[in-house]
Amino acid sequence: MKIKTKLTLGVGMLFAMIILLALLGTVYINALKKDTENILVDNYNTLEYSRNMLLALDESQHNPAALQLFRDNLAGQLLNITEPGEREATTSLDRHFKALQQNLTDSSLRPQIRRDISQVMQLNMSAIKRKSVVAGNTAASATLWIVSVGTLCFLFAFVLLVNLPGNIAEPLRELTERIRSIAAQNYSQRVTFGSNNEFRELASSFNTMAEKLQEYHSSNLSSLLMEKKRIETLINNMKDPVIGLDENQQVLFANQEALSILSLKSNDLVGKNATEIAERNDLIRSLIQPQGTAGKEPVKIYADQKESYFQKEIIPIGITPTGEQTRLQIGNVIILKNITPFKELDFAKTNFIATVSHELKTPIASVKMSLQLLKNKNTGPVNDEQRQLIESIEEDSNRLLKITGELLNMTQVETGNIQMNIQESRPADIVHYAMDAVAFHAEQKNIRLELYTGEDLPLVKADPEKTSWVMINFLTNAIRYSREHGQVTVTVRQEDTGKVLFSVQDNGKGIDPRYTGRIFDRYFQVPGSSRSGTGLGLAISKEFIEAQGGSVGVESEIGRGSRFYFRL
Numbered sequence: 001m002k003i004k005t006k007l008t009l010g011v012g013m014l015f016a017m018i019i020l021l022a023l024l025g026t027v028y029i030n031a032l033k034k035d036t037e038n039i040l041v042d043n044y045n046t047l048e049y050s051r052n053m054l055l056a057l058d059e060s061q062h063n064p065a066a067l068q069l070f071r072d073n074l075a076g077q078l079l080n081i082t083e084p085g086e087r088e089a090t091t092s093l094d095r096h097f098k099a100l101q102q103n104l105t106d107s108s109l110r111p112q113i114r115r116d117i118s119q120v121m122q123l124n125m126s127a128i129k130r131k132s133v134v135a136g137n138t139a140a141s142a143t144l145w146i147v148s149v150g151t152l153c154f155l156f157a158f159v160l161l162v163n164l165p166g167n168i169a170e171p172l173r174e175l176t177e178r179i180r181s182i183a184a185q186n187y188s189q190r191v192t193f194g195s196n197n198e199f200r201e202l203a204s205s206f207n208t209m210a211e212k213l214q215e216y217h218s219s220n221l222s223s224l225l226m227e228k229k230r231i232e233t234l235i236n237n238m239k240d241p242v243i244g245l246d247e248n249q250q251v252l253f254a255n256q257e258a259l260s261i262l263s264l265k266s267n268d269l270v271g272k273n274a275t276e277i278a279e280r281n282d283l284i285r286s287l288i289q290p291q292g293t294a295g296k297e298p299v300k301i302y303a304d305q306k307e308s309y310f311q312k313e314i315i316p317i318g319i320t321p322t323g324e325q326t327r328l329q330i331g332n333v334i335i336l337k338n339i340t341p342f343k344e345l346d347f348a349k350t351n352f353i354a355t356v357s358h359e360l361k362t363p364i365a366s367v368k369m370s371l372q373l374l375k376n377k378n379t380g381p382v383n384d385e386q387r388q389l390i391e392s393i394e395e396d397s398n399r400l401l402k403i404t405g406e407l408l409n410m411t412q413v414e415t416g417n418i419q420m421n422i423q424e425s426r427p428a429d430i431v432h433y434a435m436d437a438v439a440f441h442a443e444q445k446n447i448r449l450e451l452y453t454g455e456d457l458p459l460v461k462a463d464p465e466k467t468s469w470v471m472i473n474f475l476t477n478a479i480r481y482s483r484e485h486g487q488v489t490v491t492v493r494q495e496d497t498g499k500v501l502f503s504v505q506d507n508g509k510g511i512d513p514r515y516t517g518r519i520f521d522r523y524f525q526v527p528g529s530s531r532s533g534t535g536l537g538l539a540i541s542k543e544f545i546e547a548q549g550g551s552v553g554v555e556s557e558i559g560r561g562s563r564f565y566f567r568l
Helices: 003-059 066-078 086-102 109-183 197-215 221-236 256-262 274-278 282-288 340-375 384-415 427-444 464-481 537-547
Strands: 242-246 251-254 299-303 306-319 328-338 423-425 448-453 460-462 487-494 500-505 551-556 562-567
Touching: 003 066, 003 109, 066 086, 086 109, 109 197, 242 256, 251 256, 256 282, 274 282, 282 299, 282 328, 306 340, 340 384, 423 427, 423 464, 427 448, 427 464, 427 487, 427 500, 460 464, 464 487, 464 500, 464 537, 464 562, 537 551, 537 562
Parallel strands: 448 487
Antiparallel strands: 242 251, 242 328, 299 306, 306 328, 423 460, 487 500, 500 562, 551 562
């Protein structure tokens, strides 16, 4: 029997057994999946509804609004009746709950509802145990069959391993001797065999390969073409528009997303000079401009059937030739990140804040006017307790009026109309106000706030409300990214330059040095961050401080936290 026939029979049999093993595994895995899904869908959801109804029932004694949560979970349970006897128990629960809604003072209904919920939970827990036993039996049966078939596969493979190598070892040994000279790049060597027709065919193929290797010996063209194909596939599957340019502004590549927003075909862009295309394409002209200060502003492009906003990033590509020290610039890659969802959220938030803040001012002003009338002696005398209540209401209304003013000020930044109230301010007052504002948030996370201030700090020229907003933003971020039971350190001191430095140090995971230069850009978020947001807080803080003639910055180290600061 020829080697080819032996291999065909042996491998074919082994392949058939492996398919059988795979089929068995698939059948039993699907059976186990079905058993577990029955438990999850039929029973786990009911237990979750029951737990939520018990919590809502307890809370409803002092919060009637919790009955809505009970009603929602009861509606879910009515649609998830799967076990014998569950319908009767759920119907009884529904009847008792409706009675409780009509008479909340009836103390006998709550124990009845608890018993109904307990009965539903007991039915489903019993079902879980029963279904778990079924799943266990399925698993045991699967283990038996898979182990049995797997043992047969192992025995058959072992037989092939022992017998087949001996039939082909000698021809391969001779082939190996001839290959060694080929491996040493002596491509003039050729392999020859005598009477074995099967290995003669192998030798002929190998000789052909040696000739091809000799032909491509001085060329890496094949490898380069393969790597180029991999890179093109990667770029074309990116969701962000990407354009590659060489050092002469020649377009090397552009993925499908880039071609779509440019309204160009690949033949009209790739291989052409970007400067020449920019003469008739305004978007290309704006993209190839150096990324200065203007480059940080979003680019507005009509894409996805609407006006979309993209953040442009130009990544320089350079190499250091072997044996040289000077790095050569060989091109740039332009990446456009779609920030349209953040921009839309920003617009909606700005309009909402402006509208709500404006509408709140009128009723607050009415409250203050009423308080003035109450305090007027002509209105009538008030006792001491009433006077204290009036003063408390007046303080709260003043605080609300101040908050609405701060919200309106924040919308100024996002509309580009910042109005500053610069005055001589005490640094300590700014910091204490900000720390008081975040004290409750810090206590919830067990974060200790430490304050270090220099002696005889001078007054600073600042808008106290907006500067306090910046400090609150820094502190909120520091608390959010710090570990529980950690510490946030606030430092205020005068520098040799005469300026006053405000800094906030946290003990979080820190920021990668690659991103610290962009941390104050609008809409920028550190890649890989699990925190949600629009990326506007730090950008607004920077605009507030710079509008006061100050400067902001950040220092960070991975694993050792971050320090955000500004100078006035």
